[in-house]
Amino acid sequence: MTKMHPIQCKCGTVRGQLDGTGVHNRVICYCTDCRAFAGFLGRTAEVLDKQGGTEIVQVAQPRLRFLQGEDRLSAVRLSEKGMVRWYASCCNTPIGNTMADPKVSFIGLIHVSLDHAQMDRDFGTKIAILNTDTALGETKPKQRGLIGVIARFIWIFVTTRISGRYKDSQLFNASGSPRVVPSILTPQELARLKGAV
Numbered sequence: 001m002t003k004m005h006p007i008q009c010k011c012g013t014v015r016g017q018l019d020g021t022g023v024h025n026r027v028i029c030y031c032t033d034c035r036a037f038a039g040f041l042g043r044t045a046e047v048l049d050k051q052g053g054t055e056i057v058q059v060a061q062p063r064l065r066f067l068q069g070e071d072r073l074s075a076v077r078l079s080e081k082g083m084v085r086w087y088a089s090c091c092n093t094p095i096g097n098t099m100a101d102p103k104v105s106f107i108g109l110i111h112v113s114l115d116h117a118q119m120d121r122d123f124g125t126k127i128a129i130l131n132t133d134t135a136l137g138e139t140k141p142k143q144r145g146l147i148g149v150i151a152r153f154i155w156i157f158v159t160t161r162i163s164g165r166y167k168d169s170q171l172f173n174a175s176g177s178p179r180v181v182p183s184i185l186t187p188q189e190l191a192r193l194k195g196a197v
Contacts, residue, residue, distance in 0.1 A: 009088035
């Protein structure tokens with residue numbers, strides 16, 4: 001039986017799965033953009049840890065397959081050149097982050113859309129800690145695992161690009177555009193979100 005990891009939004013309208021196994025990164029990111037995304041959705045309490053970190057699992061986009069509720073997928077970019085940040089509009093559950101270029105075919109899945117009971121089994125227990133300089137609190141977490149994260153990210157990018165598998169992503173259409181047009185925050189909106197967290 002093919003291994004899979006379930007994905008769903010909080011209300012269960014959007015459901016999908018990660019098929020098979022493959023190279024992945026499991027990280028906690030303390031950057032202000034990840035915090036702003038959680039704030040945009042009104043989900044800071046569920047998404048962020050006590051120092052403002054977001055747990056993310058990066059995988060190749062072609063592994064992600066939606067089973068229902070695709071019509072409720074929405075996207076936002078924090079700036080005109082920012083990442084495409086996907087969420088379920090039915091309940092504002094964050095799904096994941098991608099680059100705007102479909103050839104860079106990874107997605108950073110946000111932990112609240114994943115099955116916590118299966119995360120250690122499917123993604124291991126080693127968690128990289130990144131962007132700690134912008135963590136909240138006086139005592140910052142210690143950064144670790146950056147080199148490994150970069151190496152595995154490059155592997156995902158190169159293998160999906162060379163094989164042409166990047167074209168199998170369900171998040172981009174045949175012309176290479178996101179399947180839904182992302183809204184783009186104004187600088188003022190972004191500044192307000194970053195100031196609120």
